[in-house]
Amino acid sequence: MLRLYDFVTSGNAWKVRLTLSHLDMPYERVEIDRTTTHTQSPDYRAINPLGLVPALRLEDGRILHDSSAIAFYLSEGTHLLPEDGYGRAQVVQWLIFEQRYVCETVGMARYIVKTLAEAEARAAELAEVQRQGYEALDQLERHLEGRTFLVGESCTIADICNFVYVAMADQGAMDLTPYPALRAWVARLEALPGHVAMEAVPKPVLRLP
Numbered sequence: 135m136l137r138l139y140d141f142v143t144s145g146n147a148w149k150v151r152l153t154l155s156h157l158d159m160p161y162e163r164v165e166i167d168r169t170t171t172h173t174q175s176p177d178y179r180a181i182n183p184l185g186l187v188p189a190l191r192l193e194d195g196r197i198l199h200d201s202s203a204i205a206f207y208l209s210e211g212t213h214l215l216p217e218d219g220y221g222r223a224q225v226v227q228w229l230i231f232e233q234r235y236v237c238e239t240v241g242m243a244r245y246i247v248k249t250l251a252e253a254e255a256r257a258a259e260l261a262e263v264q265r266q267g268y269e270a271l272d273q274l275e276r277h278l279e280g281r282t283f284l285v286g287e288s289c290t291i292a293d294i295c296n297f298v299y300v301a302m303a304d305q306g307a308m309d310l311t312p313y314p315a316l317r318a319w320v321a322r323l324e325a326l327p328g329h330v331a332m333e334a335v336p337k338p339v340l341r342l343p
């Protein structure tokens with residue numbers, strides 16, 4: 135069975151859990167204790183040398199890490215990835231956009247506010263990542279005006295991966311009110327049958343270390 139290494143509050147791991155759910159693929163979870171930074175433990179570094187979640191162990195034992203790569207692998211040959219080369223390249227383009235412009239800004243604002251709880255001490259840094267985050271949201275808003283999904287006419291992993299930190303923007307003290315197309319897109323994705331809440335995780339089969 136597929137084995138996902140994650141922790142519940144990881145946005146990057148949520149992208150993988152969403153992809154697995156949309157594809158109705160069974161998997162088991164190993165929960166990493168992030169409160170004691172066990173992502174850095176030798177046990178976990180043997181799985182992902184970068185010491186980050188998510189990582190996925192395939193049924194034959196091979197490992198993949200990084201949410202975009204895992205989502206791309208899982209969605210191959212499914213409705214979450216276009217068949218044509220141009221459509222697939224557009225999906226990759228939006229996966230890169232998410233990692234560079236959304237995760238590093240909107241996701242980082244959430245990390246400072248929620249995980250580190252250091253919004254006051256890091257006010258200048260927070261303001262800067264929020265400023266950059268709003269630029270990314272502007273880009274997404276412009277692209278989604280008049281469109282239903284980021285690529286083509288149905289939900290792809292480009293939507294799933296971009297959705298996660300946008301949907302949690304409020305946790306980084308960011309406001310989606312000025313973004314009607316983005317808000318409609320978030321609601322559209324949340325209404326899809328394969329959608330699962332971040333907290334709706336299967337019970338872990340193991341905790342590391």
Ligand SMILES: N[C@@H](CCC(=O)N[C@@H](CS)C(=O)NCC(=O)O)C(=O)O
Nearest residue numbers: 144145146168173186187188200201
């Ligand atoms: N590019 C990676 C980023 C992974 C990442 O930054 N993961 C965070 C959680 S969202 C992590 O493991 N942080 C280490 C920790 O919090 O201990 C991906 O998309 O999967």
